[in-house]
Amino acid sequence: MIDEFLKYLECEAGMSAHTLRAYGSDLRMWCDFAARGEQPDLASVTLDDLRAWVMHMAADGASARTLRRRIQSLRALYAWAMRRKGLRVNPAAELTLARLPQALPSFIRPDETAAVLDTDVDSSDFEAVRNHTIVLLLYATGMRASELIGMRDADVDTVRRELKVLGKRNKERIIPFATEVRQHIESYRALRDRLLGYTPEFFAVRPSGAPLYYGLLNRIVHAALDGSVHAARRSPHVLRHSFATDMLNNGADINAVQKLLGHASLATTQVYTHLSYRDLQNNYELAHPRAQRKGG
Secondary structure, rough: HHHHHHHHHHHHHOHHHHHHHHHHHHHHOOOOOHOOOOOOOOOOOOOOHHHHHHHHHHHHOOOHHHHHHHHHHHHHHHHHHHHHHOOOOOOHHHOOOOOOOOOOOOOEEEEEHHHOOOOOOOOOHHHHHHHHHHHHHHHOOOOOOHHHHOOHHHEEEEEOOOEEEHHHHHHHEEEEEHHHHHHHHHHHHHHHHHHOOOOOOOOOOOOOOOOHHHHHHHHHHHHHHHOOOOOOOOOOHHHHHHHHHHHHHOOOHHHHHHHHHHOOOOHOOOHHHHHHHHHHHHHHHHOOOHHOHHHH
């Protein structure tokens, strides 16, 4: 049943490969605990069984965030089984976990981003040109890592200065980009096609013509940011956070930023207004004479 559920998530719900791996790992872990690796009878699982699993994982050092995600994976399996398999009860829905504090996402300060993107690149070095173009695209468009990896070359239009990405749940959206980005794209494409002898299906590729994968993309971004930025994390997603934060700090309408990011809910985008306010507050406390006075 779990394999059937994962197939449903992939083919009908349009879940990403990363999410599918997480769901599969969580559910197999539950099976290992509940039935020694065999799939347990879902109808016979009780709330006490689930509480025992949570206590077992907590004793092993699992964080509250990890516990919450694993229970959510089981809730999703039960919800699917109730719709598709006639299951009557979802005990996972009765299990409540502590509410997690909302963590503000990491982002890179504009001067640090500029230092990274203004670095000179050897125009004859394919990987150097590709890597620089990738970092610029992630920051200039706010697209997700998975969207860049899956983006086809035909989806990048330098005449209109816009690109098409396939986001979560297979939703397409159009993202504009600046003239500077177009110039870097054209230089990268010319070098890529000359190296390969043809135009590949995917926009961002390895020297063999094969598309990128997440581990490689993460290493490219980390190497580009390492030593130049002070953010706690140096991942592709940090560039997405930086795009949103800088857009809002410079006066962009939050609804427009929501559409550019491909967020289904405005509430997801609003976290970046907290970042903007925090930055404003820090500047106030550093600059205003009355804010600098110590309490008596």
